[in-house]
Amino acid sequence: MADWSAVMRGAEITVFTDHVAEQKAVVKRLEPFDVVCVMRERTPLPRGIIERLPQLKLIASNGPFNFSIDIAAAQERGISVTHTGYRATPTIEMTWALILASSRHLIQESHSIRAGGWQTTVGQELAGRVLGVLGLGNIGSQVARIALAFGMNVIAWSQNLHPSTAEAAGAVWVTKEELFRQADILTIHLI
Numbered sequence: 001m002a003d004w005s006a007v008m009r010g011a012e013i014t015v016f017t018d019h020v021a022e023q024k025a026v027v028k029r030l031e032p033f034d035v036v037c038v039m040r041e042r043t044p045l046p047r048g049i050i051e052r053l054p055q056l057k058l059i060a061s062n063g064p065f066n067f068s069i070d071i072a073a074a075q076e077r078g079i080s081v082t083h084t085g086y087r088a089t090p091t092i093e094m095t096w097a098l099i100l101a102s103s104r105h106l107i108q109e110s111h112s113i114r115a116g117g118w119q120t121t122v123g124q125e126l127a128g129r130v131l132g133v134l135g136l137g138n139i140g141s142q143v144a145r146i147a148l149a150f151g152m153n154v155i156a157w158s159q160n161l162h163p164s165t166a167e168a169a170g171a172v173w174v175t176k177e178e179l180f181r182q183a184d185i186l187t188i189h190l191i
Contacts, residue, residue, distance in 0.1 A: 011035075019043075027052045035060065044068035050077060058082065092142045095187055099126075103185070127151030132183025133171060136161055140189035141169040155182055158190075 004013050014033070019042065020026050026049055030036055035058040038045065045059060050073040057079060059069055064086045074081050101107060104123035112120050131147040133140045136156040144154045148170045156171040157179040166173035174182065 023049055031055065034058065037061070038066070038069070040066055041068040045074075046070045047073035050074055050079065060084075062086075088139045088142065091139050091189075092146070095139075095143050095189075096146055099131075099185055099187070128153070129184040130155060130182050132156070132179045132186040133189065134158060134176075134179060134186065135189035136166060136169055136171060137189060140187070141171075143187055143189065144169050144171050155179055 007013060016029065020029055023046075026043065030049075030053055032055060033053075034055050036043075036045070036053075036056060037060045040061060040063050045068065047070045050056070050070055056077070059074060059079060059081045060083070061069060061081070062084045064083050066083065069081060071081055103126060105121045108121060109119055112118065126147075127150060129152050131144070131152045131154050133144050133147075133154060133156040135158045136144060137158070140156065140158075144156065147154050154169075154171040155174045155178070156166045156169070157174055157176045161173060163173035180186070
């Protein structure tokens, strides 16, 4: 998804579009590289992998942090770890795209119309429904704000959430059990 043209003038770039999970396969794939760019937590780089990559000099990850990279192991081997900047807006927008698509059966309806058919379902409106937010931090609180604009009732829970913080975001603090029981739609934002 990135524009690598400037880098390609001075380096050979290999892009992998499949996922390899088993550590031995990850090591075999990454062994010849000096630099590895990973997509957040999709490619964990624990100590056991980092120690088996002798050529590695730089790990780059998108976002401001990546908990799946063993930073200490990289530092011990002299491997630099860098990260890109981060904006919450795309995640918030995608959350609402998924909620709206699900509530309105957009994929099913699109397939029906493209196949020459008619509308096959009636979508559910969001007004009056309950949005449960697990993790009312930077992203979750913005998702909650938009829910209020749709006329939804917002409830929230997370380990460190205080009822007054929930109230400030327009949500009602509930227990974890109540969150799962009462929510018509549940959105999870833990990072």
